[in-house]
Every structure is written in C-alpha cells, then in structure tokens.
Amino acid sequence: MSQSLALARFLPYRCNSLARKISVSLSRIYAEKYGLSIPQWRVLVTLAEYGELQASQVTELTSLDKVQVSRAVAGLSERGLLRRRSSERDSRAALLCLSDTGQTLFHRIEPEVLAWEQALLAPLEPAEQEVLFTLIDRLELRLQEMRPVGDATTGAGRSP
Amino acid sequence: MSQSLALARFLPYRCNSLARKISVSLSRIYAEKYGLSIPQWRVLVTLAEYGELQASQVTELTSLDKVQVSRAVAGLSERGLLRRRSSERDSRAALLCLSDTGQTLFHRIEPEVLAWEQALLAPLEPAEQEVLFTLIDRLELRLQEMRPVGDATTGAGRSP
DNA sequence: GGCAAAAGGTTTCCAATGCAACCATTTGCC
C-alpha cells in the first residue's frame, strides 16, 4: 500500500517552508538593520572567513551563481565594504577582500547573528544539533547521487 | 569563547541551500513534465487532500501568501484543472475544488513525486526519517516562539 | 438603516532573480 501525499509530511515542502521562515526572521538582522541582501551577506561572511578570494571561488563557497556574486560585489563595493583588484596572473580575474570598514561591519553583525542562531537551536540538545547537520549533509550528498547521468554540466564542448 | 561563523556550519545557509537543491531537482517532475509552478503544485496537492476549500484556507495550508494563491488558482483554472464558485454565505469568498481533469492529473503526478521523495530519503533509516521531521517541527515551533511580541499581525487597524 | 472599518481576492507596481548574450582575456592547438 503506497502512502498518500500530504504537505505536512512532504519533505520538499517542509524544508522549503522552514528555510523560508528562517530567512525571513534572520534577515531582520542583516537586512533591516544593516541593509544587506542575502547574497551580500554571504559574500561578506565568506570573505571574512577566507581573506582574499577570486569571484569564482566565492561563487563555489556560497552556492550563489556568478550573476548574484557579481551584483552583490558591486553593491558591497559601492558602499566601500570591499576592495577588488585584478590579478596579475590573469587580468580577467577579480580578487576580492573586505575593506577595514567591511571587517568592522562584519564583526558588529557576526555576534548578533550567532546569538540568533543559538536562540533558534536552543531547544535542541547538542547531540541533536549534531544529528541535524549530519542529516542535512547526507541529504545533500544523496541529491548529488540522484542527479541523472546526462546533466547540464556533462557533454561540455563537443559539437560546434 | 564564542564560536565563529562559517557558512558550512550555519543553519540558515545549510537549510536554504538544501531546500533550494530539493526544489530544483523535484521541479523536474511537476514543472518540466507537467508545466506546474510550485504554488500551483501546492494548491493542487492541498485541494486533492481536502476537497473543497476557500482560497483563504488554501493560503493557510500551503504557507503561500494570498497573491500567490490567487495567481496559482488563476493559472490552474485557465487550464481547467480546478473550478471555482462563489460561496452563497459570503459572495466575496471563492470556493475551490479540483475538476475531474485536475484529479486525474494529480493522480498521475502523485506517485512519481512520492517515489522521488522515497529515493531521496532512502539512505535514512525509518527512525532517522522520523527524527528529521521531528527536528523540523521543533524548529518551526521555536521560530514562532522567537517572533517578537509586537509583530506585523498585531496592531491591525487602529489609526485611519 | 447607514456609515466606518474589516475581510476576501485581484490587480498594479517595483525589486529581486535567472538566463542568455556579451566583452575581455587566456588557453590550446596547428
């Protein structure tokens, strides 16, 4: 007997809904208080963590596409929160790092955001938090496995 | 000692990222094969489950806002997948239910979607699946608790 | 009964998002 579909017990729906609610709630900190969009916020975090990166690396690390990164960088740059210089090895590549202002801003936001996350996770035991992250890891891994063989990134460049 | 922020271990990011990947992957079924948007798909599922509902109830059950529901309904209605009639109790209210065509379509998609979900969840033991849903429930609950007292829905309609 | 406020839905408008076309540079191959 096959079970039937109810949104309340349907993982794609539940996951989407949870993610949405988390975003809306969290964005009160970095969006409303500090005027950052989600992509801008992710770029900020990533540069704070890694120092200097190429735009393409930021793309990798943030799960944003290159258009989003480009626009986020433009916005942050206008506000003087990051500097970009072009690589001497490859003059197409843009090297990005936070300015002092950017670092300062990040260090002001970071504890607020971490505190918010702690508040969210507070009802879960540390072990349960571990389980949660592990489950997410495993599901993401599984999604990659499920990707059908002939995907977009496959037959790259054969016929003209 | 306060921990520092890294996206890989930051729940909002991980959750968003997972939800996005799930949506993209799943939408190959109902979007590409059957031409349904996510809101349309949710409305379809909900009406299949509950029979006849008012638009406002659909809004509740799907976590969509009323604009999305309105547009989804318009689209489904154009394709003849649902019927709407106005309530005799309240002529503003629209009563929605699937047409036969809509039911048929749903019954064709449902098993595919459930099979896909099963494939996604396959690496998790049943007990782990249970844990996953429970964790999601608890986080959603927590988010509601965290909502500051004077929220948007509060002082509704006082001054002109 | 009549008028102000609220509620159900739809439409309008603007910002965010994503795809595709686009420049500029670099790589690879002959």
Next chain:
DNA sequence: GGCAAATGGTTGCATTGGAAACCTTTTGCC
C-alpha cells in the same frame, strides 16, 4: 604566431515574487 574555443565576469532582458493599493462585500456599531 594566430585563430578557435574556453574562462572570468558583467550587462540586458524577460520573468518571478512580494508589498501595497484596490474593489467588493460583509460586519459592527450608533
């Protein structure tokens, strides 16, 4: 060395999505 293809990043354009204004009907109050 030179030309075709590939790569890094940006810009334009069409679509999506959400907030607010809107219309209609209903409710509540005097």
